[in-house]
Amino acid sequence: MVYKRAKISLKGLVQGVGFRPFVYRLATALNLKGFVLNDGKGVLIEVEGNENKVALFLKRLHTEKPPNARIISQELEFLPPKGYKNFEIKGSQRNGEREVLVLPDLATCEDCLTELFNPADRRYMYPFINCTNCGPRFTIIESLPYDRPNTSMKKFKMCPACLREYTDPKSRRFHAQPNACKECGPQLYYWEKGKITTQRDKAFEKLIEELKRGKIVAVKGIGGFHLICNATDEKVVSLLRERKKRREKPFAVMFRDLDQLMEYANPTQLEKALLISPERPIVLVEKRKELAPSVAPKLKKVGAFLPYSPLHHMILRAVDFPVVATSANLSEEPIVKDNEEAISKLKDLADAIVLHDRDIVRRCDDSVVKVVGGVPLYIRRSRGVVPSPILLPFRLKRKVLAVGGTLKNTFAIAWNDKVILSQHIGDIENLSTLKVFEESVKDLMNLYDFVPDLVVCDMHPRYETTRFAKTLPYKVIQMQHHHAHAVSCMAENGLQGEVLAVTWDGTGFGLDKTVWGGEFLISTYTSFRRFFHFKNFKLLGGEKAVKEPARVALSLLFELYGEKVLSLDLPAVKFYNSTERRLLYKVWKVGFNNPLTSSVGRLFDGVASLLGICQKVSYEGEAAMLVEDLYDPSVRDFYDFILEGDQVDWKPIIEGILKDRKDPPKAVSRFINTLARIVLEVALKGEREKVCLSGGVMQNDPLVRKIKELLTKEGFKVYTHQKVPSGDGGISLGQAVFGGLIDL
Ligand code: ZN
Ligand code: ZN
Ligand code: FE
Numbered sequence: 001m002v003y004k005r006a007k008i009s010l011k012g013l014v015q016g017v018g019f020r021p022f023v024y025r026l027a028t029a030l031n032l033k034g035f036v037l038n039d040g041k042g043v044l045i046e047v048e049g050n051e052n053k054v055a056l057f058l059k060r061l062h063t064e065k066p067p068n069a070r071i072i073s074q075e076l077e078f079l080p081p082k083g084y085k086n087f088e089i090k091g092s093q094r095n096g097e098r099e100v101l102v103l104p105d106l107a108t109c110e111d112c113l114t115e116l117f118n119p120a121d122r123r124y125m126y127p128f129i130n131c132t133n134c135g136p137r138f139t140i141i142e143s144l145p146y147d148r149p150n151t152s153m154k155k156f157k158m159c160p161a162c163l164r165e166y167t168d169p170k171s172r173r174f175h176a177q178p179n180a181c182k183e184c185g186p187q188l189y190y191w192e193k194g195k196i197t198t199q200r201d202k203a204f205e206k207l208i209e210e211l212k213r214g215k216i217v218a219v220k221g222i223g224g225f226h227l228i229c230n231a232t233d234e235k236v237v238s239l240l241r242e243r244k245k246r247r248e249k250p251f252a253v254m255f256r257d258l259d260q261l262m263e264y265a266n267p268t269q270l271e272k273a274l275l276i277s278p279e280r281p282i283v284l285v286e287k288r289k290e291l292a293p294s295v296a297p298k299l300k301k302v303g304a305f306l307p308y309s310p311l312h313h314m315i316l317r318a319v320d321f322p323v324v325a326t327s328a329n330l331s332e333e334p335i336v337k338d339n340e341e342a343i344s345k346l347k348d349l350a351d352a353i354v355l356h357d358r359d360i361v362r363r364c365d366d367s368v369v370k371v372v373g374g375v376p377l378y379i380r381r382s383r384g385v386v387p388s389p390i391l392l393p394f395r396l397k398r399k400v401l402a403v404g405g406t407l408k409n410t411f412a413i414a415w416n417d418k419v420i421l422s423q424h425i426g427d428i429e430n431l432s433t434l435k436v437f438e439e440s441v442k443d444l445m446n447l448y449d450f451v452p453d454l455v456v457c458d459m460h461p462r463y464e465t466t467r468f469a470k471t472l473p474y475k476v477i478q479m480q481h482h483h484a485h486a487v488s489c490m491a492e493n494g495l496q497g498e499v500l501a502v503t504w505d506g507t508g509f510g511l512d513k514t515v516w517g518g519e520f521l522i523s524t525y526t527s528f529r530r531f532f533h534f535k536n537f538k539l540l541g542g543e544k545a546v547k548e549p550a551r552v553a554l555s556l557l558f559e560l561y562g563e564k565v566l567s568l569d570l571p572a573v574k575f576y577n578s579t580e581r582r583l584l585y586k587v588w589k590v591g592f593n594n595p596l597t598s599s600v601g602r603l604f605d606g607v608a609s610l611l612g613i614c615q616k617v618s619y620e621g622e623a624a625m626l627v628e629d630l631y632d633p634s635v636r637d638f639y640d641f642i643l644e645g646d647q648v649d650w651k652p653i654i655e656g657i658l659k660d661r662k663d664p665p666k667a668v669s670r671f672i673n674t675l676a677r678i679v680l681e682v683a684l685k686g687e688r689e690k691v692c693l694s695g696g697v698m699q700n701d702p703l704v705r706k707i708k709e710l711l712t713k714e715g716f717k718v719y720t721h722q723k724v725p726s727g728d729g730g731i732s733l734g735q736a737v738f739g740g741l742i743d744l
Contacts, residue, residue, distance in 0.1 A: 005046060009041065023045055027045075033049060108130070116129050116313065122161065214236045219311070231321065254306065256317060260316075274376055281305065282303040404728070404735065408424065425440055492722065497690075515539065517695070532686075537559055614626050694721065
């Protein structure tokens with residue numbers, strides 16, 4: 001019998017997921033000796049014993065690893081045996097470079113759920129139950145290494161029963177840092193009318209009573225507070241809209257389980273898998289039976305998700321209806337996370353507030369996923385996913401801080417072959433979001449002991465993120481917005497060489513200082529040229545046109561027909577009275593405050609207005625979503641278009657839409673088919689095999705499907721986003737990779 005010793009060093013998501021007890025159990029079951037420990041890089045293991053057993057250990061290490069563990073790399077060495085007497089879990093070692101990855105927050109696992117609802121268990125109905133396979137991580141960590149004193153659990157002293165589990169390698173709660181129970185852990189508090197009126201089990205009972213009575217309750221969760229109410233009760237949902245001053249932007253709905261969800265929606269197999277994944281994102285699914293009409297007015301899809309904290313499970317089992325669970329914030333402000341903040345900001349939005357005393361260290365909104373072109377696409381990448389790294393198939397030359405864009409902001413830190421994107425920060429348009437952005441940048445850099453060699457920001461001179469970057473004591477370079485979209489898509493797909501990047505969105509600052517958004521770039525990681533773009537049109541009133549699709553429609557019409565548009569019988573024209581019309585015509589003609597744009601996002605708005613679908617939006621992306629809902633896959637034909645020089649002339653498309661305007665589904669379908677045809681024609685001219693699709697417009701499922709279908713048939717390879725948003729939430733990845741590779 002050959003005796004062997006193996007030394008194994010693992011990197012990845014291997015701390016805080018129950019890896020050491022798993023190794024302990026596996027090694028002892030195979031009668032191997034040695035040790036396992038956490039170090040600054042990940043997990044270090046030595047096992048020695050029978051050669052076959054060691055081989056088996058190495059195999060099962062990967063096939064049977066804990067569900068949330070992710071091994072990114074393994075170094076393996078065989079050494080002469082040392083004669084270990086037993087197998088032990090050794091104390092953590094801190095050494096060298098910080099390579100440990102912080103885990104995202106994990107949805108409650110099945111084992112914990114069973115205990116939660118077992119009356120005989122000591123954690124029966126305890127809303128903070130967790131173990132090494134589940135529970136909060138990213139939102140409770142103050143600093144690394146991930147040990148209890150470095151988390152917001154530090155103020156809770158474990159009772160003897162919890163401590164026993166915590167120190168027992170055979171327990172599922174061995175070194176589960178947030179481990180707690182009713183005796184020793186966090187508790188619920190019920191706040192109403194200016195004070196805390198009850199707590200613990202009573203607070204939960206009160207919460208359920210109020211929800212059943214049709215009240216709105218703010219409930220502290222994992223990454224912030226939710227506003228919760230009965231999603232089938234129109235009265236309370238419309239009241240919530242009124243209080244939140246949120247006209248039509250859809251609310252997300254939390255369902256008890258897949259069975260309840262399927263009463264109201266028709267998820268596909270893939271959508272079901274996403275719904276039950278440990279990330280527990282909000283997934284856009286097709287409606288089946290109407291919830292309260294105000295939940296997601298006019299739309300075919302609704303954002304649905306399943307409980308991911310023990311408290312959510314308890315709530316959804318105690319009421320017999322699905323609940324609206326929307327981020328609790330004042331409109332346009334970041335999600336509320338602290339108790340004091342909740343009382344001061346939410347007291348007028350909610351009838352009562354359920355607090356708890358485990359602090360949320362960093363806010364983290366729910367993630368949102370939509371299946372686009374047959375693959376899941378993050379509309380928002382945040383709680384449950386962040387801060388998992390995006391791994392690159394190459395190494396960066398330097399450490400980069402990428403500050404991202406100004407809408408749907410995320411930022412990123414990057415080093416070696418890793419990019420860590422921040423949680424969703426949101427639209428940095430007011431002081432409170434700017435403050436949260438600045439704090440979050442400092443926070444993520446502190447957490448990873450990160451000092452950048454270079455900072456990358458957008459070229460837009462008026463982005464708050466650009467201004468912020470320039471205040472930092474590091475070298476700063478600027479990157480064109482659509483190039484960042486392109487590189488983001490290339491990087492997550494690990495592409496090399498030149499690609500044709502189709503980057504369509506609402507707005508991005510162009511090299512010629514116009515507003516780009518209908519771009520075809522020939523791109524590498526470090527350079528690009530504008531190969532093709534949509535012909536410019538004027539944005540009447542600049543920013544105002546973004547909120548008012550009718551302005552875009554008028555601009556397109558003026559371009560085509562001049563002054564006689566003023567008397568046309570079209571919804572876009574009739575949206576304005578005759579004085580307003582004439583004024584807009586004058587603005588268009590004289591050229592005061594009407595920047596030029598090539599934006600395809602705006603073209604979608606214009607089409608929505610021409611077809612009478614939407615003249616004014618109450619939230620970003622509304623017109624595009626309404627248009628997408630009308631697409632009919634049985635319509636196969638498309639409008640004429642002209643490629644002239646390096647431009648796409650949209651005029652014949654708009655003429656076609658006007659002719660079809662009595663049949664919006666047909667017009668919409670032909671419009672989207674036309675856009676896909678245009679991509680094909682430009683791709684044929686571009687002669688690059690790889691075509692990347694990025695930008696917010698590429699959240700449009702029928703468009704992406706059609707482009708993939710047409711281009712694949714012609715032998716192109718089409719790449720889309722899966723790991724980061726195609727919209728502006730993904731550009732920090734592009735900026736980070738550009739900054740890490742460019743020659744300075
Ligand atoms: Zn668990
Ligand atoms: Zn305890
Ligand atoms: Fe963009």
